[in-house]
Amino acid sequence: MKNNSINIQKRYKIISIFSVVLFALLTMRLATLTIAKGDHFRQISENMRIKDIYVTAPRGEIRDRNGILLAGNKPMFTLQILKDEFGGVKVDEKNEYLLNVITLLEQDAINYTTEFPLLINEYIYDENASVNSNDISPRDRILDIIIENDLIDEILDSYYLNTIDNKEFKYFAAQNIINSLEFNSKEVPIKYELQNDNLIFSFIEGFQIENWYKENNIPIDSDPKTSLKMMVDNDKTILKKLLSHPINREIVYDLIKNRNLEENILLIESEISFYRNYINLKNRLIDIYPEITVDTTAEEDFKVIFEKNSLRNFLKYEVNDEGINVSEIITKIFEENNIDIDYKLEIKDGIPIYTSIDNTEMEEPFLIDIIANRLITNELVDDLINYKGVVSHIQKQMINDGINSGISVTDGFEYSSLKSLKDFMKKYSIPEDATNSEILNVIKEYYSLKPELTKNELYGIFNVYHQLEKPGQLTYIPINFSYGLKNETVAKIEEQIADFDGFSVSLEPVRYYPNGESASHILGYMGKISQSNEIEEYINKNNYNPDVLIGKTGIEESFQKNLYGKNGYKRVEVDSLGNTSKVIDETKPQPGDNIYLSIDYKLQKRAEDSLDSVLRTIRTGGTNRSPWGDYEVVRSTDKGRPYKNATSGAVMAVDVNTGEVLAMASYPSFDPNLFATGISTADWEGLIPETQADPLAPRPLYNVATQTAIQPGSTFKMVTALAGLEKGLDPKLKINDRGYITIGDTEFGCWIWNQHQGMHGPMNLVEAIRDSCNYYFYSLALGENQRTGESVGVRLDITDISNMAEKLGLGSKTGLEINIPHEAAPGVPNPEVQLNIQKGALRRWLNSNIHKFYVGSSKFEDELKQNTIDAIVSWIDLDEIPSLDKVYKDLAKLDLDGTKPVIEGRRDTLADYIKFSNLNSAKWTLADTINITIGQGLNSYTLSQMTNYVATISNGGYKNKLTLISNIKNSDNSKIEFENEPTKERIELNNYNNLDYLKEGMLQAANTGLNKNVFGEFPVKVGLKTGTAERSGINPVTRDTYDSFSYEVAFAPYDNPRIAVAVVIFQGGAGSNCSPIVRDVIAEYMGLYKVEEADTLPIEMDIIP
DSSP states (O other): OHHHHHHHHHHHHHHHHHHHHHHHHHHHHHHIIIIISHHHHHHHHHHHHEEEEEEOOOOOOEEOTTOOEEEEEEEEEEEEEOGGGGTTOOHHHHHHHHHHHHHHHHHTTOOOOOOOSEEEEEEEEOTTOSSOTTTSOHHHHHHHHHHHTTOHHHHHTOEEEEEETTEEEEEEHHHHHHHHHHHTTOOOOEEEEEETTEEEEEEOTTOOHHHHHHHTTOOTTOOHHHHHHHHHTTOHHHHHHHHTSHHHHHHHHHHHHHTTOOTTEEEEEEEEHHHHHHHHHHHHHHHHOTTOOTTOOHHHHHHHHHHHHTHHHHTTOOOOTTOOOHHHHHHHHHHHTTOOOOEEEEEETTEEEEEESSOTTOOHHHHHHHHHHHHHHTTOHHHHHTSTTTHHHHHHHHHHTTOOOOEEOBTBOEEHHHHHHHHHHHHTTOOTTOOHHHHHHHHHHHTTOOTTOOHHHHHHHHHHHHHHHOTTOOTTSOEEEEEOOOHHHHHHHHHHTTTOTTEEEEEEEEEEOTTTTTTHHHHOOEEESOSHHHIIIIIIITOOOTTOEEEOSHHHHHTHHHHOOBOEEEEEEEOTTSOEEEEEEEEOOBOOOEEEESOOHHHHHHHHHHHHHHHHHHHHTOEEOOTTOOEEOOOBTTTTBOOTTOOOEEEEEEETTTOBEEEEEEESOOOGGGGTTOOOHHHHHHTSOSOTTOTTSOOTTOOHHHHOOBOOGGGGHHHHHHHHHHTTOOTTOOEEEOSEEEETTEEEEOHHHHHHSOOOEEEOHHHHHHHTOHHHHHHHHHTEETTTTEEOSOOOOHHHHHHHHHHTTTTSOOOOSOOSSOOOOOOOOOHHHHHHHHHHHHHHHHHHHGGGGBOOSSOOOHHHHHHHHHHHHHGGGOSSOOOHHHHHHHHHHTTBOTTSBSSTTSSOBHHHHHIIIIIHHHSOOHHHHHHHHTTOSSOOBOHHHHHHHHHHHHTTSEEEOOBSEEEEEOTTSSSEEEEOOOOEEEOOOSOTTHHHHHHHHHHHHHTSTTHHHHHTTOSSOOEEEEEEEOOOSBOTTTOSBOOOEEEEEEEEOSSSOOEEEEEEETTOOSGGGGHHHHHHHHHHHTTOSOOOSOOOOOOOOOOOO
């Protein structure tokens, strides 16, 4: 008993000591928590209860001159990644969350950002394919196979299912199709569910199906699946969106392979995109630039692209803070190479001004062309590119000109895609000889992802990681990962990730264009910050979040800084469930400025609808119906068919007194809503011509009105007429049209002679404009009526005509506030420039090819080669063009085989090429001037320039600076930030009354011939001139000759001009085929159409904070 008592006491003592020690330790720990580290843990507690929320500012609105909304914002549920919440999460836990989120998105076929450079389930041709991707891409061929074999029914039944840790990862092709239809504003009252491995389709309960059948032209009582199939109706846009998803590509491939329909197309599981991007870019450049080949280096390619696109603009590069003075550098290069400097240079407000020393009347654009060609001809462009510190500014100039070479110049010359490939391989430690499947596994292991995950699950997870790892992304700013979540998807996500703050669903303002395609080429589109100049401008200089969408083209780009708002934030207190219980601090977002355009939306819409309608009528050879007279479009008599290739065109209208653009439409157009959250690959491919080899294939993103410079045809005749009047031509002098003239052995006929062997007879200037008499204008260039020998009193040379064209604004930028794509400004005809261009082209060709023809015994080294090339190029300057026989003999003297074909298997020899493709066309001849007088030959201008040209004629000689801007107001329209003031100058003429003769001729033209059918009963007097421009050559796709382009310029009302209109239709045949469009635009402007619709403005939804 005693021993037990002692043991109990010992135990009690031990327990007591242990309790005292434990209590002491707890006391010390408590002291540490509350005193030593109290502030730290109080901060942690506060942070768990307090949250900073980033609030996106809405972009400023764009409206027409009357306040109609053209571009606004609408709230959209957006899944955001909160980068700073991922920091302390364990890898396994993080990957589980990522898989859960991607599973929910894929199950509802919700699109998300896919920028990770690994392509999954991509199609390629095998080595035995009879076609290649230049003819038709493998994906487009798969699309055709779907349509040809009516596989949509089977696709709707297809799905992907994988079970991972007892959780199902599901993807349904039908949901992708439903989402695409709904994006196109189609109601789809159809649902489905998976039962016993089969999809069962049904209609949504309570929906008025009968009305829906009628609206969608679906037979009544069609079952849900058949109805869905009919809605797709082999729509290539819907099917392209389907194939833009990697799981769908695998589903479709398995379908066609099971039917042995795959032809020579393979499915590759994965591939790094960078190398494919390089191959595609290189092939595209090879197609555009003959000098670029598979073997040319990035530096050589960069030089070619610069020469062809930006060299001339670079001569006017502004002197900057870095001290780069391009004009002085070029002068120094000329001095070092003993090149004559026959110009004077001064810098005015940072801009180089060039003045000719020898010819004081030479305009600066001509001189710039000469200097640029001198650099090319003497092979000094390399010296300019490699001059210290210059190449980065060349890159900047090219980007300003809308040219992205895809070549990095930061550290030597290297294709950006190949540089990115090297960086990618290095980051993941991927061996150079790794296969595609090995690369996939390496990346999977890098992120410690489960082995059982397939490429289809990995694809989404990789893309989340890519967003998390993007450089420059501020951790506290959310990354928008997926836009347009449905209510049910939002509910699922919030339920699944309630305990994880790494993702958040936010109601974000998203750019919205309520009128779809209308005015798209004016408004432009949005996109992510990606180009080096954008990164420098917006991220480095203006602290933009790298995830922000900016304006990439049009007004959206030009006025990005005005439209972009100032973001706000909220500091809130949240409860244990993450719900906001209290707002502690708040900075409200400040929307961007509102821009009011000069265009009239109703007029714009009328122009677009008319252009679309008339183009369809021309293609089918039908009749345009109008309250003011029907017009049967002209068909091709030569080919015995309608002008079926009239698939592109443009119309433009301006206020003749202010230069305000009232409407500017190009066809085809595009829907800028596709770009509002970042365009998908499928939508992008839908905007690219299926037949890119066809230079005239419809290009929706192309602004025909400003980017396309083409021959104006007879619409140019007022330039020639005014040049003649200013030189003393008697407008009443009759010139007897005798059908044709001859220059050398070439006959130049009047159109009536060429078509009917007819003649107009005696004509004065007004009548010549009215009837578009070529013979009259030929005679002005000859100084006489060649067939009768009678003098016409004046003789026009090319300088007279070019100077007048330039006065009237042709060949120069008009002032439109669209930076990208830039307005083409090809200049006016210049014989010296043409000569230098031809010399440069011949020299470059000889440099690349002359060694193939050398038969001499000496080594054909650099000095001998250059001397030989110099000798051949010098033949261009001979007073008399050498005969073909002399070219053969002179080539032999230079030890060159002139009889050898230029291209193996073809007939043309070296001598033929030098003689007929170079010597004969290098020097300006009288024949060139003859062509210019009637708007043919080396004569090309944009529609915007032609519209301003006819405005200048109609308003008494005032050349306006064209504008698209009316004013800019702050976000609540309480303050005008900018009011546009018309800018004009009167062109210098000897007698402004001479313009009246041109206008009289245009008035008579509107009431003569085919135009009489259009304007004969029109209540407004119109002055106009039609024209046709020929395009030589064979279309490489259709193997047919090109049809003529249609052109028309007009103004109205005749007695008090207010509006000028110009229309161009590619391959539209007769110029009068443009007349119905001109009539529609003028009728709308003059209020001749009764508007039946209520005149209401689109209403914007408010952003809910």
